[in-house]
Amino acid sequence: MKTLSPQTEAELAECISSAQGPLHIQGGGTRSIGRINAATTLETTGISGISLYEPGALTLVAQAGTPLAEIEAALLPERQRLAFEPQDLRGLLGTTGQSTIGGVVASNSSGPRRIQAGACRDFTLGTRFVDGTGTVLKNGGRVMKNVTGYDLVKLLSGSWGTLGVLTEVSLKTQPLPETAACILINGLSDSEAVTAMSRALGSPYEITGAAHAPAGIDGHPVTMLRIEGFEGSVSYRAEELRKMFSDKDVAIERSPDRLKDGWRWVRDVALMQDKPGDVWRISCKPSDAPELAHRLKATSLLYDWGGGLIWALMGEGSDARKRLGDFGGHATLVRASKSGATPPTFHPEPAALATLSKSLRAKFDPKGILNSGIMD
Amino acid sequence: MQMPRPDASVLARKARIVAQLQAVLPQGAVISDEAETRAYECDALTAYRCPPLVAVLPANTEEVSAVLKVCHAEGVPVVPRGSGTSLAGGALPTADCVILGVARMNEVLETDYDNRFIRVQTGRTNLSVTGAVEENDFFYAPDPSSQLACAIAGNIAMNSGGAHCLKYGVTTNNLLGVTMVQMDGTVVEIGGAHLDAGGLDLLGLICGSEGQLGVVTEATLRILRKPEGARPVLMAFDSNEVAGECVSDIIKAGVLPVAIEFMDRPILEIAENFAKAGYPECEALLIVEVEGSDAEIDEQLTKILDIARRHNPVELREAQDSDDATRIWLGRKSAFGAVGQVADYMCLDGTIPVSELPRVLNGISELSTKYGLRVGNVFHAGDGNMHPLIMFDANKPGDLELCEQMGAEVLKLCVEVGGCLTGEHGVGIEKRDLMVDQFTPEDLEVQMAVKDVFDPKWLLNPAKVFPLASSETRRTGKIAAE
Numbered sequence: 001m002k003t004l005s006p007q008t009e010a011e012l013a014e015c016i017s018s019a020q021g022p023l024h025i026q027g028g029g030t031r032s033i034g035r036i037n038a039a040t041t042l043e044t045t046g047i048s049g050i051s052l053y054e055p056g057a058l059t060l061v062a063q064a065g066t067p068l069a070e071i072e073a074a075l076l077p078e079r080q081r082l083a084f085e086p087q088d089l090r091g092l093l094g095t096t097g098q099s100t101i102g103g104v105v106a107s108n109s110s111g112p113r114r115i116q117a118g119a120c121r122d123f124t125l126g127t128r129f130v131d132g133t134g135t136v137l138k139n140g141g142r143v144m145k146n147v148t149g150y151d152l153v154k155l156l157s158g159s160w161g162t163l164g165v166l167t168e169v170s171l172k173t174q175p176l177p178e179t180a181a182c183i184l185i186n187g188l189s190d191s192e193a194v195t196a197m198s199r200a201l202g203s204p205y206e207i208t209g210a211a212h213a214p215a216g217i218d219g220h221p222v223t224m225l226r227i228e229g230f231e232g233s234v235s236y237r238a239e240e241l242r243k244m245f246s247d248k249d250v251a252i253e254r255s256p257d258r259l260k261d262g263w264r265w266v267r268d269v270a271l272m273q274d275k276p277g278d279v280w281r282i283s284c285k286p287s288d289a290p291e292l293a294h295r296l297k298a299t300s301l302l303y304d305w306g307g308g309l310i311w312a313l314m315g316e317g318s319d320a321r322k323r324l325g326d327f328g329g330h331a332t333l334v335r336a337s338k339s340g341a342t343p344p345t346f347h348p349e350p351a352a353l354a355t356l357s358k359s360l361r362a363k364f365d366p367k368g369i370l371n372s373g374i375m376d
Numbered sequence: 377m378q379m380p381r382p383d384a385s386v387l388a389r390k391a392r393i394v395a396q397l398q399a400v401l402p403q404g405a406v407i408s409d410e411a412e413t414r415a416y417e418c419d420a421l422t423a424y425r426c427p428p429l430v431a432v433l434p435a436n437t438e439e440v441s442a443v444l445k446v447c448h449a450e451g452v453p454v455v456p457r458g459s460g461t462s463l464a465g466g467a468l469p470t471a472d473c474v475i476l477g478v479a480r481m482n483e484v485l486e487t488d489y490d491n492r493f494i495r496v497q498t499g500r501t502n503l504s505v506t507g508a509v510e511e512n513d514f515f516y517a518p519d520p521s522s523q524l525a526c527a528i529a530g531n532i533a534m535n536s537g538g539a540h541c542l543k544y545g546v547t548t549n550n551l552l553g554v555t556m557v558q559m560d561g562t563v564v565e566i567g568g569a570h571l572d573a574g575g576l577d578l579l580g581l582i583c584g585s586e587g588q589l590g591v592v593t594e595a596t597l598r599i600l601r602k603p604e605g606a607r608p609v610l611m612a613f614d615s616n617e618v619a620g621e622c623v624s625d626i627i628k629a630g631v632l633p634v635a636i637e638f639m640d641r642p643i644l645e646i647a648e649n650f651a652k653a654g655y656p657e658c659e660a661l662l663i664v665e666v667e668g669s670d671a672e673i674d675e676q677l678t679k680i681l682d683i684a685r686r687h688n689p690v691e692l693r694e695a696q697d698s699d700d701a702t703r704i705w706l707g708r709k710s711a712f713g714a715v716g717q718v719a720d721y722m723c724l725d726g727t728i729p730v731s732e733l734p735r736v737l738n739g740i741s742e743l744s745t746k747y748g749l750r751v752g753n754v755f756h757a758g759d760g761n762m763h764p765l766i767m768f769d770a771n772k773p774g775d776l777e778l779c780e781q782m783g784a785e786v787l788k789l790c791v792e793v794g795g796c797l798t799g800e801h802g803v804g805i806e807k808r809d810l811m812v813d814q815f816t817p818e819d820l821e822v823q824m825a826v827k828d829v830f831d832p833k834w835l836l837n838p839a840k841v842f843p844l845a846s847s848e849t850r851r852t853g854k855i856a857a858e
């Protein structure tokens with residue numbers, strides 16, 4: 001495998017315009033998904049650095065190859081964060097190296113707080129990118145509200161490098177909350193848990209994380225509800241939620257370290273790390289989740305987003321989509337066995353949408369060289 | 377403002393086109409009489425008017441699809457229209473176009489509190505979406521100031537915001553799915569009750585595409601539980617700069633108000649004369665609103681007022697009861713109407729980094745002197761979305777053109793400091809010709825290539841968003857013919 005490692009946007013554009021065949025586009029390669037049919041890797045790690053950070057405007061602009069860790073380290077002294085909680089998938093996927101911000105945006109990586117704050121795509125204010133012909137383009141900007149022209153920023157977020165190679169992203173940051181709490185409800189069945197999470201999410205108490213593990217860290221079912229904010233507000237809401245679930249086995253966790261570890265465990269799907277099998281990610285209507293999960297016959301399950309996101313560990317080569325049947329949502333094969341035929345990584349789209357997606361890719365990448373194979 | 381010359385062959389085929397539309401729609405849904413089409417000659421950008429060839433009012437997705445099939449086959453441009461409240465001319469017709477109005481499509485299709493969404497036909501007004509769920513203490517968050525009248529269809533087309541989007545986001549952050557009809561009549565479902573896209577994020581692309589990619593007939597919208605309470609506080613300062621610094625400090629402190637609204641002296645004087653809200657004498661006034669239980673509101677306001685005190689305010693006024701709260705919002709909410717009483721005005725919508733507020737406000741004030749036109753600023757300061765109101769006299773020859781020139785200079789200034797031409801109103805025809813100041817020809821080309829995918833014949837709202845010169849070969853069919 002040949003690797004191209006451009007150090008500037010112009011060099012990257014040159015790599016693409018002179019490419020003779022398909023390119024495997026990657027940042028740090030920590031989120032590798034699907035099968036790539038390319039003999040050459042184009043990595044963006046050389047195009048790195050934070051070019052602007054204005055804490056008072058909640059704005060950060062970074063080159064796409066900037067390590068996520070570097071961005072988080074820059075935000076911390078200003079008591080800010082990326083609210084969408086990008087995942088660290090190294091454990092789950094068995095990858096090494098540094099996650100880059102370009103990879104985060106290209107995969108629209110969003111953790112538990114997606115349910116309240118929004119996804120990566122909601123915090124990406126602008127991008128610069130190079131399309132499949134080597135043309136340098138930009139869309140969006142660095143302001144909070146922008147409806148000038150089409151929103152290609154959203155289209156590029158989660159496009160897995162198939163429309164263009166990101167070279168720079170502008171992000172909206174968020175102040176760190178003063179404190180947080182987690183309401184833990186023990187012993188709920190999956191459907192009781194989704195009902196409880198819906199109740200909490202339908203309350204005025206601003207839940208910023210709602211997850212359920214049929215087998216939590218200690219092996220027992222646990223449902224987690226996170227609240228964040230100022231001290232007075234957090235303790236008030238924690239108490240109100242405790243009252244809401246007074247008929248259940250409820251505990252309130254306030255230790256910052258335990259909170260951080262617990263929500264990382266959810267975010268990074270730690271439950272399924274180092275366990276054999278394929279990992280599927282199913283996005284659905286929350287109230288459908290228990291029934292869908294039942295159909296999967298999975299080895300292990302984790303519900304996030306109040307039930308709207310199911311992580312399932314399944315036997316190698318099993319096709320979750322066949323077991324799920326028709327449903328509103330989609331299933332992505334996040335970790336597949338290395339050998340044998342695997343189902344498509346991304347959920348096949350209805351014909352009219354598939355035509356649109358394919359035509360869009362042909363416009364952005366007429367030679368079909370950018371991460372071809374990933375989203376097919 | 378130029379519009380393309382109407383297609384003579386379409387004008388000549390009017391009778392045939394009308395007959396075909398009548399054949400696919402119920403009686404009364406096709407408006408072709410010249411006295412009646414005049415009702416659709418403009419939107420809220422009233423300086424420009426042109427009656428359409430025909431207006432149609434379909435009642436559901438199937439009828440929209442039937443209309444578009446007819447227009448597609450006949451090569452007739454279609455201009456989709458929500459409630460016609462666009463300030464950017466997004467629904468301005470051309471003489472050869474069919475106006476496709478969604479006003480008859482206002483049903484609630486599904487309400488789901490467990491999964492926190494509502495599905496509606498897109499002709500439903502923004503406020504009536506909240507109206508459909510408020511008895512259960514839920515609401516739909518985006519709240520453009522025209523929310524009493526504006527339709528969800530238009531909100532999606534323009535990715536509308538509102539005063540409370542500082543906390544809740546704009547339309548795109550609250551849109552879960554759409555049913556959309558493509559120009560050839562194909563109906564597609566994008567998204568649904570789940571939170572993210574399974575492939576490319578087409579939903580994110582559709583939102584804010586100004587009716588150029590398809591006609592959105594149904595929408596799944598996120599609804600939220602109402603907060604327990606809300607309370608505004610008013611802060612008066614003796615300079616715009618200080619007020620701007622105060623905004624930045626509040627945001628940095630980690631307090632997330634639902635709204636931070638800014639009004640400058642010219643607006644304050646006009647609004648005070650009109651609404652008698654009892655605002656203090658000052659150069660700049662902020663209204664900051666927070667939400668939560670009483671105790672949570674107290675906690676946040678204590679922090680906000682501490683920050684404000686460090687900036688030597690002329691006055692701080694906290695609402696003690698709901699009457700106070702109404703009075704604090706009164707002047708802000710009547711500001712646009714108040715300006716309308718004293719002058720014609722053009723409302724701009726440029727957005728800038730919050731840190732550039734003082735510089736841009738100074739720049740606007742200099743331009744006001746240079747052009748001899750009064751300007752008032754009333755806007756969403758928390759997210760840098762400016763709304764300078766440039767006042768002019770429509771009856772004075774040349775004044776509108778002068779106002780437009782000044783508006784263009786203000787918007788160029790916004791772009792120069794790292795901002796953009798429009799934060800929530802859309803490009804429409806109003807900012808169309810300024811797009812070259814924000815984008816390179818290549819940046820515009822890739823956006824137009826996206827339209828090629830959805831609407832290869834360039835029939836949907838074709839004369840908007842892109843400078844006419846940039847889009848000409850596509851609109852006149854030269855690309856399609858190749």
